[in-house]
Amino acid sequence: MSNSEQKVTRIVKLEKKVLSKNDEIALRVRNYLNERKIAAINIISSPGSGKTTLLEKTLSKLQDELSISIMVGDQKTDNDARRLSKFKSEVYQINTHNSCHLNAEQVEKNLEKIIRKQTDLFIIENIGNLVCPSSFDLGEDLKVALLSCTEGEDKPIKYPSLFFRAKCVLITKSDLIPHLDWDEQKCREYIKRINNTCQIIKISSKNNEGMDEWYSFLRSILKK
Numbered sequence: 001m002s003n004s005e006q007k008v009t010r011i012v013k014l015e016k017k018v019l020s021k022n023d024e025i026a027l028r029v030r031n032y033l034n035e036r037k038i039a040a041i042n043i044i045s046s047p048g049s050g051k052t053t054l055l056e057k058t059l060s061k062l063q064d065e066l067s068i069s070i071m072v073g074d075q076k077t078d079n080d081a082r083r084l085s086k087f088k089s090e091v092y093q094i095n096t097h098n099s100c101h102l103n104a105e106q107v108e109k110n111l112e113k114i115i116r117k118q119t120d121l122f123i124i125e126n127i128g129n130l131v132c133p134s135s136f137d138l139g140e141d142l143k144v145a146l147l148s149c150t151e152g153e154d155k156p157i158k159y160p161s162l163f164f165r166a167k168c169v170l171i172t173k174s175d176l177i178p179h180l181d182w183d184e185q186k187c188r189e190y191i192k193r194i195n196n197t198c199q200i201i202k203i204s205s206k207n208n209e210g211m212d213e214w215y216s217f218l219r220s221i222l223k224k
């Protein structure tokens with residue numbers, strides 16, 4: 001075996017080891033949440049596609065109906081947690097500094113800071129990144145991918161790993177569509193090419209298009 005082949009083999013083995021340790025912890029997180037009948041989602045997208053704005057809208061609509069706990073990941077700043085702390089939910093910000101995704105250990109370590117007896121729904125807003133976060137199981141029931149129309153139609157086929165794993169894909173910022181050369185049919189076709197069973201909801205946090213369907217989706221995954 002050549003030197004470069006040996007190096008690649010070592011990297012693959014190391015990656016497998018990191019992921020299997022992460023999966024073990026994610027299983028503990030999943031069991032902890034299941035025992036308490038708490039539904040959990042992991043929201044993943046490119047930076048700025050509208051995750052926190054969606055959560056602001058969601059909390060403002062559902063905060064009197066559901067008890068919601070949120071963990072937010074960003075490399076730096078607590079901007080998102082501050083935006084979400086105006087609502088009734090429990091919010092905790094994790095800063096990962098150099099890492100581009102949250103891992104299960106960070107979630108497990110901080111769970112008890114935000115999970116309450118009455119919690120119905122646990123939402124993780126992952127770090128803005130379309131690639132790395134999708135490989136790390138955090139103990140959630142399902143992944144939700146956001147794709148804003150301003151990113152173009154082809155992201156699902158260029159970065160398939162997230163779209164392949166997502167149970168629900170939200171096409172965001174639909175209020176901007178009239179101002180863009182963006183082909184909705186093509187975008188939906190690309191998503192379906194990667195994942196034929198996910199639910200696709202087109203939403204706008206500005207004019208509320210699709211938000212009722214999103215709230216129904218959240219209600220449909222609750223466990224108590």
Ligand SMILES: Nc1nc2c(ncn2[C@@H]2O[C@H](COP(=O)(O)OP(=O)(O)OP(=O)(O)O)[C@@H](O)[C@H]2O)c(=O)[nH]1
Pocket residue numbers: 045046047048049050051052053054080127128129172173174175176203204205206207
């Ligand atoms: N027109 C329009 N703008 C939106 C919508 N949703 C979010 N935005 C804007 O998009 C920008 C980024 O929104 P955020 O909610 O901070 O995005 P994010 O995905 O949480 O960003 P990161 O956490 O940094 O990855 C802000 O200026 C929002 O006002 C929408 O539905 N329509």
Ligand SMILES: [Mg+2]
Pocket residue numbers: 051052053080125
């Ligand atoms: Mg955010």
